[in-house]
Amino acid sequence: xxxxxxxxxxxxxxxxxxxxxxxxxxxxxxxxxxxxxxxxxxxxxxxxxxxxxxxxxxxxxxxxxxxxxxxxxxxxxxxxxxxxxxxxxxxxxxxxxxxxxxxxxxxxxxxxxxxxxxxxxxxxxxxxxxxxxxxxxxxxxxxxxxxxxxxxxxxxxxxxxxxxxxxxxxxxxxxxxxxxxxxxxxxxxxxxxxxxxxxxxxxxxxxxxxxxxxxxxxxxxxxxxxxxxxxxxxxxxxxxxxxxxxxxxxxxxxxxxxxxxxxxxxxxxxxxxxxxxxxxxxxxxxxxxxxxxxxxxxxxxxx
Numbered sequence: 001x002x003x004x005x006x007x008x009x010x011x012x013x014x015x016x017x018x019x020x021x022x023x024x025x026x027x028x029x030x031x032x033x034x035x036x037x038x039x040x041x042x043x044x045x046x047x048x049x050x051x052x053x054x055x056x057x058x059x060x061x062x063x064x065x066x067x068x069x070x071x072x073x074x075x076x077x078x079x080x081x082x083x084x085x086x087x088x089x090x091x092x093x094x095x096x097x098x099x100x101x102x103x104x105x106x107x108x109x110x111x112x113x114x115x116x117x118x119x120x121x122x123x124x125x126x127x128x129x130x131x132x133x134x135x136x137x138x139x140x141x142x143x144x145x146x147x148x149x150x151x152x153x154x155x156x157x158x159x160x161x162x163x164x165x166x167x168x169x170x171x172x173x174x175x176x177x178x179x180x181x182x183x184x185x186x187x188x189x190x191x192x193x194x195x196x197x198x199x200x201x202x203x204x205x206x207x208x209x210x211x212x213x214x215x216x217x218x219x220x221x222x223x224x225x226x227x228x229x230x231x232x233x234x235x236x237x238x239x240x241x242x243x244x245x246x247x248x249x250x251x252x253x254x255x256x257x258x259x260x261x262x263x264x265x266x267x268x269x270x271x272x273x274x275x276x277x278x279x280x281x282x283x284x285x286x287x288x289x290x291x292x293x294x295x296x297x298x299x300x301x302x303x
Contacts, residue, residue, distance in 0.1 A: 002068075002074070017060075020056060020058050020074070020076070021056075021057040022055070022056055022080060024052065024053070024054040025053060026050065026051050026052030026053060027051050028048070031046070031047045032044070033045045040158065040159050040160070041157070042157040043155070043157075044154070044155045045152075045153070045154050046151075050148070050149045051148050052149075053145075054145070055078065056074055056075060056078055059074065068081075068278075068280045068281050069274075069275060069281040070179065070281075070286075071084055071085040071177060072275075072282060073280075074280060078140060080279070081143075081144055081145065081279075081280045081281065081283070082140050083141040083220050084138055084139070084141065085139075085215075086121050086138055086214050086216055087138070087139055087215065087216070087217035088120065088122060088215060088218070089121065089122040090122070096119050096120075097119070098120060099120040100115050101117075101118045102115055121137075121212075124137040141175075141216055141217055142175030142177075142220040144174050144177075145174055145282075146172060147174070148170075149170070149171050150170045151229075152168045153165065153168070154166050161237075162234070163232075163233070163234040163236075164233055165230070165231070165232045165234075167229045167230045168227065168228060168229060169229040170224070170225060170226040170227065171271075172224045174223045174224060175221065176220075176222075176223030176265055176270045176283050176284075176285055177216065177219055177220055177221075177283055177285065178266060181267065182216075182219045183286070183287070186213050221265050221266060222265060223263075223265055224265075225261055225265065226262045227258060227260070227262075228258075230259075231256050232255035232256075234254075235251070236249065237251070238250075248302050249301075249302040250302070251299070251300040252299050253297070253298045253299075255295070256296075257296075258293045258294065259293060272289070273285070
């Protein structure tokens, strides 16, 4: 069931509909080993892997493409929530096509008129009322659904009283829409815009070309990552130390979470999503607060 937009004349913005058929398949695997087992040292490892792929088989709607929020879409033959939007026109060799644009800049004492080459958004030709009309083109730009989710944990028991645990987690094969970078560049606040000042790119490439705001292609980035999800150290106490707190046994645990991220993503955190746990709108980073790094100290008593 998805929220489908209604005609404004109905008096309602959306209604929930069973819009089509979705198929899903995948697999999960877990491996556990005891690498070392000695009286004063034990090392255990656990590896978990999960692969899942879904596909929209058909839609029961008048249109063959449903776009939700900014650019996540439901399209037959595609995974749910794929990024669907504008892209750049290409030359025969695959490079981005540029077009001349007249730039008029007001200086304190004179007006400077110049011509600059700016990236050109792709257009399609469609027939409307019997006439061919050029419209801005859109296509599938990427998939926010990871093809593989993995976790890799190691636990070390030392002298049967100390335990060190290290957990790594990762997602691979997914894309993220970096709308934070998009809006920064559009309003002239991003690091790429700073290149205009130093002469690293054509002046006003970002601020003059307004069509870039809806040309989503360049903001779809690799969202794969590996995170040092948690490192914890637990010390177990018995005897006098525990009885001092009125217990038979006591565990003191110090843990840190989200300590480091390895990723090619240029934003702050590829794991966040503007639309939280939405079924369709996923993988959108728009000024989201990254998942925080936290440290906790806990004491558990066995009475």
